[in-house]
Amino acid sequence: MNPIAQPGDNAARDLAAAIDLLWARFVPEIGERVGLLDAAATACAANQLSAAQCKAVHAAAHKLAGTLGTFNLARGTDLAREFELLFSGEDCPGPALAGRLTSIAAELRTIVESRK
Amino acid sequence: MAHKILIIDDEDDIREVAALSLESVAGWEVIVASSGAQGLARAIEHKPDAILLDVMMPGMDGPTTFRELRKNPVTAKIPVLLLTAKVQSSDQRRFADLGVEAVLFKPFDPLTLSAEIAGVLGWN
Numbered sequence: 001m002n003p004i005a006q007p008g009d010n011a012a013r014d015l016a017a018a019i020d021l022l023w024a025r026f027v028p029e030i031g032e033r034v035g036l037l038d039a040a041a042t043a044c045a046a047n048q049l050s051a052a053q054c055k056a057v058h059a060a061a062h063k064l065a066g067t068l069g070t071f072n073l074a075r076g077t078d079l080a081r082e083f084e085l086l087f088s089g090e091d092c093p094g095p096a097l098a099g100r101l102t103s104i105a106a107e108l109r110t111i112v113e114s115r116k
Numbered sequence: 117m118a119h120k121i122l123i124i125d126d127e128d129d130i131r132e133v134a135a136l137s138l139e140s141v142a143g144w145e146v147i148v149a150s151s152g153a154q155g156l157a158r159a160i161e162h163k164p165d166a167i168l169l170d171v172m173m174p175g176m177d178g179p180t181t182f183r184e185l186r187k188n189p190v191t192a193k194i195p196v197l198l199l200t201a202k203v204q205s206s207d208q209r210r211f212a213d214l215g216v217e218a219v220l221f222k223p224f225d226p227l228t229l230s231a232e233i234a235g236v237l238g239w240n
Contacts, residue, residue, distance in 0.1 A: 011141065012227055018136050019226060026129040062172065063127060066201030069223025070133050077223050081203065 023071050023115060030067065033060040034112055037083055037105040045098035058087040064108070076111045079104045119239060120145040122162065124155030124181065125170035125199065133226055134168065134199075142230035152176030156184055159191045166237055168220070171200040171211065179214055186215075195237055199224075 040057040043049045061084035068076030083104050086093050093101065121144050125131040128150070135146045147162050149155035153176055159167060167185070171178035178198055185191040198211050201222040211219045218236040220229075234240050 015137065015140055015226060018140065019133060022129065022132055022136065026132075029129065059172075062201055066222030067127065067129055070130065070226065071223075074223070081201075 019071065020116070026067075027112065027115075030064070030112055031109075033064050034105065034108050036060040037064075037080075037101070037108060040087075041098060041101035041105045044093055044101050045095055047095045049092040051092065054087050054092040058084060061087060068111070071115065073111055073115060076108055079108050079111075083108075118143050118145050119166070120147065120162065120164045121233070122147045122149065122155065122159055122164040122167045124149045124152065124158075124167065124173075124178075126150050126173040127170070130170070130199075130222065134224070134229060137224075137226035137229045138233075141227060142234070144230065152178070152181035152184070155181055156188070156191070159185060159194060160188065163190065164194060166195045166197065166217075166233065168197050168199055168233070169216075171198055171202060179211070182214055182216060197233060197236060 036057055037060060040049060040053060043053060061080050064080035065077050065084055068080060083101065086097060086101065119142070121138055123131055123134050123146060125134070131148050131150065135148055138144045138146050147158055147164060149158045152173055155167070155169070169178045169181060176184070178200070182196055182198070185194065185196060195217040198214070198216050198219045199222060200207070200211060200219060202208070203221070208219060220232060224232070
């Protein structure tokens, strides 16, 4: 069995470049997940969130929380995790939280669209 | 001979980043599966040295897949590391109580994931 190689600068650069390529491939899917959060914030403001939508949004936010930091977007993970927690109760969040949801979704959109 | 590790995760992006990380940083052989059922089949077929198993998957989730792995004599002794984005301590305790080797957390650092796994399994 081989011991683990210590990643040097070149290895780190090569890995970062390969991860950038993966990001480019997966960013449409990640953008769709952010879109679900956007739509949920809008529906929340109108007090029109359904239970099914809340379940889907909770799952999308959970996936974003796990994914974004792996692509070096730690702030994105924090925001997605906050969104996930707001949807983790038995009831959907009420309109009083719509402002915060909208703000998180907008910042997430900016973070995702800004990554090269 | 390089270590052989099976990654079971339904999320394509996470699965591919993890595979890339373990192959390129550690030089391990990586096998992937996108569901618990597929993971069970791949584990029996390839007999990996370890399994990195996502918790939240549609159909057969991570804990259920783990129990099935333990029931099968072919896979019962393969070390399993759970990979989860759950951060609540109650979840963490529940996962640790399953009897897995370790619980690792998403997001992970692709540059250090292999070292983390190797450390848990004593592969250093």
